[in-house]
Amino acid sequence: MEARMVGSGWDRVPIDSQSIDAPLSRAAVFLTLTVAEGHEALQAVAGILDGLDDLIKTVGFRDLNGRLSCITALGSALWDRFQTGKRPKELRPFVPIEGAKHTAPATPGDLFFHIRAEREDLCFEFERLLLDQLGSSVTVADEVVGFRYFDSRDLLGFVDGTANPTGHDIGASTLVGSEDQAFAGGSYLVVQKYLHQMQPWARLAKDEQERIIGREIVSNVELPDATSGQKSHKTLATIVDDDGTEHDILRDNMPFGRPGQGEYGTYFIGYSRHLWVTQKMLERMFLGDPPGMHDRLLDFSTAHTGAVFFAPAPRTLSELVEAVQA
Structure with missing residues (x-):
């Protein structure tokens, strides 16, 4: 992935885009947009994407230690509108998953921005300027402001993202490789907004919560897999x-909420080298394994959105922009 360094010596800080392996941040904005019909709107979007690095730099220079970054990802329909003649092998719209009790819905989304920083105001300012520049060429389909909750816990009380790959395994798990050489360095991205039923969850005994999640609350230690009945969220x-090979994805989930509105949730965002891995995970959760034995976490956490995007490597993103501007 490309990154631009500012400053000098050991104190240089990256201000970059498309850095999927950037450290988990303290603040984030998850912004899903639809793009207006017509070539004029498409050209306007392409022009903004062309200057995205400069916008990140403009806002991020206010506090280099704030580590502002942004990942841009395109949905299947928007990719086709760019008319490049080629597309990532697995890119397609999100397919709803209808289980016996719970459904993972598909919702609109052409363009997705994952804005991250150590300061909420940097995320806010970047999003404000970005939307001002995009203007009437886009419509906001969904906007979620996330925050780090204590020691990376979700609002249900459990540490989130424990199974994330680390070190060199991040790239191997998240970045497309030689299997689709034209799009190497990019990543498939699935997003869902979940809202929690906090009071019913709080009424459960602690050991029951732990069995549902598959980990201890305090220590975060994994519990043994269930030998009968519904499997834990961790297992599913x-x-x-x-072949017995385990496939990881990179989760950059964040809590969000408005207590005055009774809104408490988790924004799921999963980066993967292969879209089928995240798809299989969701199928196991919503359909059950075996079928009918769904993830019990869904009894307390409801998915309200669902979309698939592809975050291209900087080089590929530049080619997409040039194709529209030509």
Whole structure:
């Protein structure tokens, strides 16, 4: 991935885009947009994407230690509108998953921005300027402001993202490689907004909560897999192929909420090298394994959105922009 460094010596701080492996941040904005019909709107969007690095730099220079970054991702329909003649092999719209009790819905989304920083005001200012520049060429389909909650816990009380890959494994799990050389360095992205039923969850005994999640609340230690009945969330979200190889995704989930409105949630955002891995995880959660034995976490956490995007490497994003501007 590309990154531009500012400053000098050991205190240089990256101000960059498309850095999927950037450290988890304290603040984030998850912004889903639809793009207006017509070539004029498409050209306007392409022009803003062309200057995105400069906008990140403009806002991020106010506090280099704020580590502002932004990942841009395109949905299947918007990708086709760019008319490049080629597309990532697995890119497609989000397919709703209808289980016996719970459904993962598909919702609109052409363009997605994952804005991250150590300061909420940097995320706010970047989003404000970005939307001002995009103007009437886009409509906001969904906007969520996330925050780090204590020691990376969700609002249900459990540490989130424990199974994330680390070090060199991040790239191997999240970045497309030689299997789709034209789009190497990019990543498939699935997003969902979940709202929690906090009071029913709070009424559960602690050991019951732990069985549902598959980890201890305080220590975060994994519990043994259930030998009967419904499997834990941890078990259902672990994907192993027929060869016995476990496939990871990178979660950058964040809590969000408005207590005055009774809104408490988790924004799920998963980056993966192969879209089928995240798809399989969601199918196991909503349909159950075996079928009918769904993830019990869904009894307390409801998915309200669902969309698939592809975050191209900087080089590929530049090619998309040039194709529209030509």
